[in-house]
Amino acid sequence: MKRYSLKVEKRTELGKAVKKLRREGVIPANIYGKDIKSQAVQVTLKDFMQVYVEAGETGLVDVKLGKDTIPVLIHNVHTNYKENVLHADLFKVNLKEKVKTMVPLEFTGESKAVVDKIGLLMYIVSEVEVEAFPTDLPENISVDVAHLANIDEQITVGDLKRPEGVEILSDAAQVVAKIGELISKEAQEQAAEEAAAAEAAAAESAETVEGEAVEPKEGEETPSEGEQKGSAEPVTEEKAPEEKQEG
Incomplete structure (x- = not known):
């Protein structure tokens, strides 16, 4: 070193x-x-x-x-x-004691999925934690991505080639790089248009006009003032007959 x-x-x-x-x-x-x-x-x-x-x-x-x-x-x-x-x-x-530190990842090669325009290469992490004697610490850890050829193929920390004398402490299941779906420019524009249309429709349906009367449907009559909603005729009170007094 x-x-x-x-x-x-x-x-x-x-x-x-x-x-x-x-x-x-x-x-x-x-x-x-x-x-x-x-x-x-x-x-x-x-x-x-x-x-x-x-x-x-x-x-x-x-x-x-x-x-x-x-x-x-x-x-x-x-x-x-x-x-x-x-x-x-x-x-x-202390050269006789191990230390823990972060080591950068160096990505090499060109993904087959990218070359064949099948997918997009995504870099998830750029460094990992390691433990080693100070004299054994690597400048970086190499990650070859050339073999990634299909959507969802990935490289995890557990797949990394460990340098001699170095222990990788980061979670072995952590994804380092993976192939994602390749989205065309047309698809991005279409998705943006659909999102904008959906937002406009939602705003229109939620809009209310304060103080505006509801228009009656064809064949319906608007109740006049003094009538109770749901009654065909106004409600009237009947008076009981007066009793005749004998005199």
């Missing part, structure tokens, strides 16, 4: 003062680990990026701090919305 070298210096600027460092092309970093007290350090952005683009977060880096050489993994690289690096953590490792 290739090892990288990175020269850093002790850092005295803390808190908001690190903004001055960034303006000078220097980024703040921290060295930390199980058996080391956290140390504030700084490194030029140029030197850091030269190492980081190759080592990533799985490459073993020998940090040179004064007369000391500290083996680390680069962790937690913070960037701003412009993707400029703001800060990085340097995790000291």
Whole structure:
């Protein structure tokens, strides 16, 4: 496994003062680990990026701090919305102890389903968690997708070829890549039109006009005022006959 070298210096600027460092092309970093007290350090952005683009977060880096050489993994690289690096953590490792970290997947080959225009290749995950000694950590794990030829064919974590000395911790049933249905442009447009028509119909049926009278159907009469709905004639009260008094 290739090892990288990175020269850093002790850092005295803390808190908001690190903004001055960034303006000078220097980024703040921290060295930390199980058996080391956290140390504030700084490194030029140029030197850091030269190492980081190759080592990533799985490459073993020998940090040179004064007369000391500290083996680390680069962790937690913070960037701003412009993707400029703001800060990085340097995790000291024990070369005799296994570590857990995320390793990126590298997809190779061209899916037969894509070549034959049968389906669409979908990438579900881009990295997996592994455990290994620092010197055994791979830069990536290769995934060959050339054999995927039909709809719903897939590759899972359990199908990945495990590098020697590396244990993959991610769920073996997790889908890594699969072939989905190929939807034509015409089908997409038709689906959009149908959805729009259904939405318009639903809105029309739900619309009500407040205060509008209901039109009677042909042959029906509209009840006049004073009539009770459902009665043919108005209801009248009959008076009882008066009793004749004898006198």
